[in-house]
Amino acid sequence: xxxxxxxxxxxxxxxxxxxxxxxxxxxxxxxxxxxxxxxxxxxxxxxxxxxxxxxxxxxxxxxxxxxxxxxxxxxxxxxxxxxxxxxxxxxxxxxxxxxxxxxxxxxxxxxxxxxxxxxxxxxxxxxxxxxxxxxxxxxxxxxxxxxxxxxxxxxxxxxxxxxxxxxxxxxxxxxxxxxxxxxxxxxxxx
Amino acid sequence: xxxxxxxxxxxxxxxxxxxxxxxxxxxxxxxxxxxxxxxxxxxxxxxxxxxxxxxxxxxxxxxxxxxxxxxxxxxxxxxxxxxxxxxxxxxxxxxxxxxxxxxxxxxxxxxxxxxxxxxxxxxxxxxxxxxxxxxxxxxxxxxxxxxxxxxxxxxxxxxxxxxxxxxxxxxxxxxxxxxxxxxxxxxxxx
Numbered sequence: 001x002x003x004x005x006x007x008x009x010x011x012x013x014x015x016x017x018x019x020x021x022x023x024x025x026x027x028x029x030x031x032x033x034x035x036x037x038x039x040x041x042x043x044x045x046x047x048x049x050x051x052x053x054x055x056x057x058x059x060x061x062x063x064x065x066x067x068x069x070x071x072x073x074x075x076x077x078x079x080x081x082x083x084x085x086x087x088x089x090x091x092x093x094x095x096x097x098x099x100x101x102x103x104x105x106x107x108x109x110x111x112x113x114x115x116x117x118x119x120x121x122x123x124x125x126x127x128x129x130x131x132x133x134x135x136x137x138x139x140x141x142x143x144x145x146x147x148x149x150x151x152x153x154x155x156x157x158x159x160x161x162x163x164x165x166x167x168x169x170x171x172x173x174x175x176x177x178x179x180x181x182x183x184x185x186x187x188x189x190x
Numbered sequence: 191x192x193x194x195x196x197x198x199x200x201x202x203x204x205x206x207x208x209x210x211x212x213x214x215x216x217x218x219x220x221x222x223x224x225x226x227x228x229x230x231x232x233x234x235x236x237x238x239x240x241x242x243x244x245x246x247x248x249x250x251x252x253x254x255x256x257x258x259x260x261x262x263x264x265x266x267x268x269x270x271x272x273x274x275x276x277x278x279x280x281x282x283x284x285x286x287x288x289x290x291x292x293x294x295x296x297x298x299x300x301x302x303x304x305x306x307x308x309x310x311x312x313x314x315x316x317x318x319x320x321x322x323x324x325x326x327x328x329x330x331x332x333x334x335x336x337x338x339x340x341x342x343x344x345x346x347x348x349x350x351x352x353x354x355x356x357x358x359x360x361x362x363x364x365x366x367x368x369x370x371x372x373x374x375x376x377x378x379x380x
Binding site for chain 2: 177
């Protein structure tokens, strides 16, 4: 079972989400979050630089993805290396129910939605060099990362909504959908 | 020839870029930009809400793309409708030399780079409903928009770097590259 369920960081994340839902992000203070998690305010800052970041604890995920891409079979196509890394990251994710609630809180607050975009761009900035170290030309590396993030964005809501699925499975489905979407139009007689 | 070359908005955009390059974004004031463009400071605010926005005058582009997607041949695949709209937008873009310099100024300033991300997400938010009005399911519409923006991001630097190319041509090349990147791996014997 994930350590997240019991540690102080996880308690802070869950307490923050409860409070953001109940009274809104803006009206929640760090002191309230820490109090609800049974911690002192200064303990909060050991885990997160500010209130917003409590929703974006993703460094472990980024490091995991980079390491996976670097360790992947050198014969794997760049897009497959990334999709495999993402599919294998499922156990690092927070539980579905937490992610669904977190997504709603972020979507309801423009400043949080902007932060989400910026965090995603930072993940892309970290993943592209990992592909380059596999010999992929920089422009193409970034392109493949952007495409894989589009695939991930397509797969994630389905994975969250359907508990019997795996992320790897829904990533593969979205990749197949993409193949269909970019297929050249069938030749027609002039 | 584009009206942009001579109008007040264009003068402000070019004056701002000159100043941002010469002395940095942070150290440039709106009064300086207006003065360099031969205008009063209050005239600046008729065109832009703040200093940052002088680099992101993209509303005409967004409206053009949405209108083009809505007017596209109903038989066109969603991805083709978007790529065609983007390719036809070339004449709305600022001149290549301006765009190259603008890109460098934005890349050098994290706050501007964040604004650029947010503007791009706003374009995506406007384009996805345009595809939905063509009958595309919402999740798929957003997916296709994200993929097309990845294609655009791949094509744009090449178009800027190679004056003899058209954007439509480089979008088509990037789309072909994507087809290659997502092709299923060749079957190999077990």
